[in-house]
Amino acid sequence: xxxxxxxxxxxxxxxxxxxxxxxxxxxxxxxxxxxxxxxxxxxxxxxxxxxxxxxxxxxxxxxxxxxxxxxxxxxxxxxxxxxxxxxxxxxxxxxxxxxxxxxxxxxxxxxxxxxxxxxxxxxxxxxxxxxxxxxxxxxxxxxxxxxxxxxxxxxxxxxxxxxxxxxxxxxxxxxxxxxxxxxxxxxxxxxxxxxxxxxxxxxxxxxxxxxxxxxxxxxxxxxxxxxxxxxxxxxxxxxxxxxxxxxxxxxxxxxxxxxxxxxxxxxxxxxxxxxxxxxxxxxxxxxxxxxxxxxxxxxxxxxxxxxxxxxxxxxxxxxxxxxxxxxxxxxxxxxxxxx
Numbered sequence: 594x595x596x597x598x599x600x601x602x603x604x605x606x607x608x609x610x611x612x613x614x615x616x617x618x619x620x621x622x623x624x625x626x627x628x629x630x631x632x633x634x635x636x637x638x639x640x641x642x643x644x645x646x647x648x649x650x651x652x653x654x655x656x657x658x659x660x661x662x663x664x665x666x667x668x669x670x671x672x673x674x675x676x677x678x679x680x681x682x683x684x685x686x687x688x689x690x691x692x693x694x695x696x697x698x699x700x701x702x703x704x705x706x707x708x709x710x711x712x713x714x715x716x717x718x719x720x721x722x723x724x725x726x727x728x729x730x731x732x733x734x735x736x737x738x739x740x741x742x743x744x745x746x747x748x749x750x751x752x753x754x755x756x757x758x759x760x761x762x763x764x765x766x767x768x769x770x771x772x773x774x775x776x777x778x779x780x781x782x783x784x785x786x787x788x789x790x791x792x793x794x795x796x797x798x799x800x801x802x803x804x805x806x807x808x809x810x811x812x813x814x815x816x817x818x819x820x821x822x823x824x825x826x827x828x829x830x831x832x833x834x835x836x837x838x839x840x841x842x843x844x845x846x847x848x849x850x851x852x853x854x855x856x857x858x859x860x861x862x863x864x865x866x867x868x869x870x871x872x873x874x875x876x877x878x879x880x881x882x883x884x885x886x887x888x889x890x891x892x893x894x895x896x897x898x899x900x901x902x903x904x905x906x907x908x909x910x911x912x913x914x915x916x917x918x919x920x921x922x923x924x925x926x927x928x929x930x931x932x
Contacts, residue, residue: 673885713755719813
């Protein structure tokens, strides 16, 4: 691997050869922190998976959470679990084995799922904001406008849009020629670093990607922004401070998640200059790895109903565990009694 990188630095890579493997450089400037980064990422991976899966289980198991708002939350946690599974296991394996290569098919698969989940999350957050708009600004019509059928259609549309957009981008990208060097200066197969490996004209794919990024980022953001402008205006018209606080508490978790999401997605609006390359990686780290961890924690800490469902679930699990131990103890003691 070291010889490969040296040959690339010396310009010895044959541009006529299609690379079958690619080298992910990752955070190559901090070799002394490899062990610390591995432990940190392992902890983030475990916590992210456990917390997101726990929220999905709570939404399914607790009947008090069987509402469109928490149905969308369960979809968001499922999405975050899939997103983390796309990046973190491969990154952890590279730290553990030292092998940073990824096959051409693996590169395209990772890029496909990353684009799909990122687009789906943009639309899902917009639909969650629309749900909150209906609940606060149109409470009398909420049940009819946001029925279970509509909720299922909106959630399915967010997933399908992600799949559709990702299929278009990766299909177009797969027909272009990669001629080297086969080095991706990132810790995952992000679109812009991969684009730099093309030896054909990139103007068309760059324009296509820019249009798709704007449409699938700005449009959901405008829907979210418009929803919260109406929500804030409606909350300010509530006469009592207690009523304002209660109304705001129903959307504070989602507003925090949206703020974190769009604050970190700014990485894709930053210029890709050599001076900002490492800063781009840092922002990508927040967007792709920390956001799936932070989102469920925000909902767990800020949402009273989720906290209550979690408390009840833990209480039932503890009671069941104590009951099992008591039964086991009686079974063990019973032969001694008969003796």
